[in-house]
Amino acid sequence: MEESPSKAAEQWSSTTDDAVDAAAINEVLATIGDDLWVAAACIERILDDIELERKLLALGLAQTQKIAALAQDGVADEAAALEDEEDESLGLDASSVSQRPTAVATRYFATHETEARGCGIRARLLDMNDKLATYDALQKAHALSDTADTADVDLDPWADADDASIDEFVEAAVISLSQFISQSLQDSALQLAAASKYSAVQILLERHPKELWPYRFAVLRAVPEHVHPSDYLELLPRLDSSFELEARFPDAQSPRPLEWCESTEVVAAIQASGFPLDNSHASDQDGAVIEPLSAAQLSGWYCERALGIERTSGLVDVALAFIQHGASQGIPGLDELGEELSLLERLVYDAPQSAEERVVADWSLQQWRQLAPLAVVRAYLAQSTPANIANAIRSLVMPYLYVLEARAERAGSPDPGLPNRLLTEYLLEAPLPLLAAVFDASKPTLPTAQRILKDDAHMARLALACLYGSDSLYEWRTMSQIFECLPAWEGAQGAEEEDEADTTLASLGAFVMPSTTRPKCSSAELLLFFTPLPAFALSRALDVLDVHLDAGEILARWRVPAPLRWFLQSADDAKEQRAYATRMARRAGGGREDELENEDEWDALKDDMLKLATGGRGALKGPLGALQKEEVLRIFFGGLLSAGRFDIARSLLNPSEVQRPLEPHAVEELVLEASHEFYDNASSGNLHHGEMKLAYDCLSVAPQTVAIRKERDFIEATSRICSFNVRSRSGNPIAPIEIRLEKDRLSLIARVLASTDDAYKHSQVMLELANKLGVPGDARVYGMLADAALAAEDFAAADAASAKMVASVHTPEDAEVAWRTAYQLGRQAEWDDLEARLRLLGHAARLCPPEYTLDVLTNWKRVEKEHLDARKAAPRRVGSRTTPRKRQDATDRVGTAFTSLTARLQGIHVPGSPATSDAAARAIVAGGHRAAATLSRVAGAFPTFGGGGHTRSGSDEAQQRSGTPDLSNAAKHAFSRGVGWLIGDD
Template identity: 45%
Template structure:
């Protein structure tokens, strides 16, 4: 035995063959050693393993018989195994036998293990003949193809090659069956699972749910439909698995009494019937009806949440229905609808929003579901998608409401109408085209004509679209037409409805925008006559909308309702149409385009064949023509304007005065918008040329000159602020135009030298016949020349100013006229200012100016002017006397005559001495005169400045020129006497008055 055992131990598992086994073990007489040796060897070769198990089983048979005999009653035992099985077991006798013969106890325990392994071996062999699901389906497909192939030889049977299961034989025999079943389930060997459950139902029953849960969620239930739990309607519990074990009854060594006896004797069988290291929720008892339904629901939830395969989840429900599982009808219904959304509805190519779960589906309200069904439908397939996707869903909702005891017949139309109202027009038009009244009622999506009209009105008037007029017309063409004769009362009611609708669609603080759903509520109670009238109005509004869109001023359709009774709104839009149309790049490039625009504007202001007014129906034809001409002129197309005005067809039937007013208005508008005052460029050029459109007139000439004056002011670089040139609009808004001249003189050093240019500027600023303005301008010129110390030009300008004032005084009988008073005031102050200027050395001219001041000043200023005159005259006499003392080489006679003449002149002047007010005795009478001038001319746009020097320098300057002045002494004395006499005469005349 030692040699045989050594030979057996020397053989490895791979070297074991049937011959080696028999050669090594047949010669050994020790049954226990042989049986134990066979049990210890586990190989992956089924044939070798079967031989080992059969030898071990054979070696355990004698011990089995001895044990049976020991346990059987003496009087009933005949030595046969059948008698022992039927005889009552005496456990104490069997325990005593096992204690007496431990080898028999060990062999009985080994026998139980061997029988279990033989059953598993038979199962494994059968599993090898049951391929996994995918292989089986492939084979069946191949068979079907071969059956249809006429060239296949039907006499040759198909031989299925055994497939190696994922569990090797050695592991299958030693590991727990439940663990092997879990592995096969995860590998989708469903036929193998069926074999295991059939052959070992008693062992695997508690693990059935764990095995089913191990099947991958993405697996189609068709493969494991026979494994799905079913309901036994007779017991209302889970149906048990139909068992078909390899042995109809257990062996004697596997009976409970034997196992107990072996355990009591200390030789328990080496079998583990349960899986102690797997934490599963074991279900030893059949599931109840509710538990079974809950398991299916959980399985479906896991499938959807982990894979998103709605079709697989739906298939599970469909396969559960034949198993009589309750509570899945509604879920199956939901899954069927969800499957339509996921698999049948159109999908976007790059749609990432595909995470569909039952929770998400349950959270969606019906309108959201409908929108999801049609989210990616195009107008061509929308109607078809509604019939195959939306309508079944709506029917399900209706049937559910009926089953719940709350029938809602309008649920389908309500949800469908809600979708249409909120859909884009390009989508809505497909629904309306699939609902035309000419189609059979059963084929129409919207089957009620009045509802169709209400929906169309709500969709169109609730839309913000500005460029979908062809689509809107397509919708209108689908609407029903009713031949209704309305009386006056119905007509008025329909018109009032439209007025009310205009108010309804007008935005408010509580409702910034009127939605299509709001409009449907408004249209819902309208009778058929009002609906028909509303469709007629819609026709007019659609035509008007197309016209406005053609000229680049589109308006939403509801604007026509809002402006139906609002003339300012219509006028505003007409102005936009006339002006913005000209700004379009592709339109109004020819005269025909402008004439087309005029025709469309007149059409919008007229009344159509239906008696309904257009978009500008509240505006008269003349107003439309004026707006049109204004728009034409604002674009600068003056040649077109002239052609249309002078056209023989007289399309622009406006009066000459109206045309002139429009041209003036447009010119001023262009002027005000100009950024530069140069009338050779930009808007200012257009403003200037616009005045050439109508025939010439005084008003046009005045405006033309004002533009020329503006351009000249711009050329002088007049500033409105530091570094900012004055704008044309600032020039027009300047109330005192002379202030502009003052700016020119103050900012341009040589401007005062161009008297005629400055006067022409004043004339063109709108002051052509304003003598007072001319006098003020000359005064400003004289003052500017004075400040520039150009005394001769200041004197000449002052002389011209005096002549102008005298001419003005001579043209009025009433010298108290405000204009005469204002001009005189400016003139005498200017003369007084220059006449008392110490730096002006021409005493004769200064005396002349002071004489003019005496002539023109008011009586209360005579003392001031006369004092200045007297001071100037005294200084002149003193200067001449001083010069005479320096004359040498002259005859005494001539000197005496001169002295006598001077003495005589002084005496004469002293005779006319008049007492002066104390104010005139102040040291600076010149400052007083300056203040007086500023007080009088406070409202003038210019200022008169005093350039005074110290009087101490004056005699010295005169002495430097004493030689030339001596020769003029007599002439100066004569002139001073004459001026003084004239001034005194005027003074007397003034006192007389």
């Protein structure tokens, strides 16, 4: 603005925008005499008040009206004066004839600077006045107001409502008048679009289509991506189908005729003269698109915009709406992207979500395009429940599958079975509850159009494959629901068809059998097996399935569930069925909280086990059909006994009204087997506690046969042995299982005697213990008692036990124990009862094998000598029929004979014990078995040897005590002859 010397100009310049009012405009600015200065002042000061700005612009236009008219006349005169001049004189070439008016005006303005500036100012004022009118229209349409939340306002929560001075909503314009006028229309449109003021942008486009047309796409880019296109449909590009080009904006509403100073040639001339018309210009002139786009370009723009929205913000529904709007405008090439976005939108927004947490899935179109079709189906139904899966398949999966089918057909590779195949692949791996819901929505009783699975045979095959391929152990009710939805084929089957069906089922059992290469047969593999089966084979398979489902429920009820395919695998496997029946019976009384309590429950278990063995329908076998009824009962009662329910077992084994379930011999075997099991598992031998008590009480269930009584005695013996604190070889208390496994059970008596110091005094207890152990052997037991008494140096008890031992000899084994025991006891030098020792050595000589006779006789000679010496020193008894001298002579003769015998034998063999005889003695003995046998017999008749196991009469004992010469001489004579024969003497 040029300087003005007037005081009014100075006053106007010093007035702030806030202080400008109508009076200031009329009384200060309007009074300045310089028109050009006043017009420039109207441009430089832009007010936010519409009326004041209108006055200011009106003043500026009034001041420049004369200048513009003068300039227009001057340019016209200049053009008339230059009419005959050549274009070269104006600086124009032949191709620039259309620029002649601009050149003329430029030439004029070069010499008329005031007119040039005035026209430029007027053109600016007209543009500003147009913007003012547009802004006024925006205000009247309420297109600029923005609602601000009062959350940012610091309100006093305790203030009275009547005193509240702040409105609930505060309205503020998103763009002020001064800003709107000072900046370009393009920038205003961008700003309004970014602020979601689409009605304001629409008004701008309607009032200034020419100015905003090149920047239409820049304005659309400013719209936030999250905004749904329905909010700004009027701003989106359209297709003019007549020309297959983008439709242009309609002409401006109420267009104002352009003045001469706004014409193109004048504006160019003014700018060429160095006077810029407008300092406001678009900030994105590089993005201007002047020419309308083709149909293909529009399609590309819509796709790019939709993909950008989906990629940046993930708003699939907004991107889809964008594509759908473009398609509704006839823009080609959007169908495939629209399909993809539509399917993806259903996955993101319509697919079932978990009830606990509904979260929009983080899917992208790029991920979607990489998914295999089956993965898409899984994604659609990932959070489905039995209540909504049928609807999800109808509304989500089937449309997707039909799209795939249509694409395959468009690609020239039709695949009509694709939807059914993909749905089947999903159902083969679906959980049973979801599968049951799908089958319920496919029942043959429903109209075909409503059914998900429409083919009855395929439905049966799929059900068989899924059920027999399932690992479920407890979903029998769900499996039964699936079975109830399956079709039923009517009509009787012939024998040939039944045989073929049974063969097929047998093959199925082999097919599902696990192997090293295939641990489990999958549902998909089973479907391949069932696919070629005809209807009659499927019907037979469904009958078998029905039986197996009933059996599965029974097994689950008794807490021994098995997968459904187990019934196929074990169909003819008696061993496997026996193992499962045993598990079933044992688990019922396994000591858990849910074990069976009363007779009715056990009886129900028995009935169910029998039903599994014989409960097939028609000719169909039950799951335990390979077992006989008696075997099943034995397994049941074995489990009952193992549970320790002996009272229930007695009641069920001996019913009062029906026939007994098992024969007595079978009951005996079961009871003994159960008792043995308890016994073997017992940690203590006390029959009043724990497993041993169960083993003992179990025997009361069966009749008391010989075998039962023997087992009872053995348990009692075990308890008695353990009560003596017998130790095992490891030093721990002996376990019952060690007692049962001991091969030489009499050794247990010895261990009892060794473990207790005075146990040898209780001979009857030990004998009874041996009998209960099942190894009666009185001689051997007495021998052990004698050994124990000897170890305790209780010679009297040892002698008494030895006497009973000798009297109990009946077998070679008894004799072996007896002579050794008698020999050991008779050679004890600490024992002063020489007569008893001689008697024992006599028994040893009579019972020992021939090879040990010399050893026994050697010891007998020594003891006999001691005995003779003792008798010599003893006083003569009154009433004896022999004198001391005669007794001495007889003794001397016997002693002399033994001395002579011993002297001759000492050169050959002088053994210390039966176990230490040297080789020479053994050779002599081996060479003289006949002599040794004769000597043994003679020694047995010799009174001094004790007469073996026979009891002497009273007279014999008296004669021995009195030393009768006749009997002694006869014995000595026989003895001398035997020994002489042995050593070769006469």
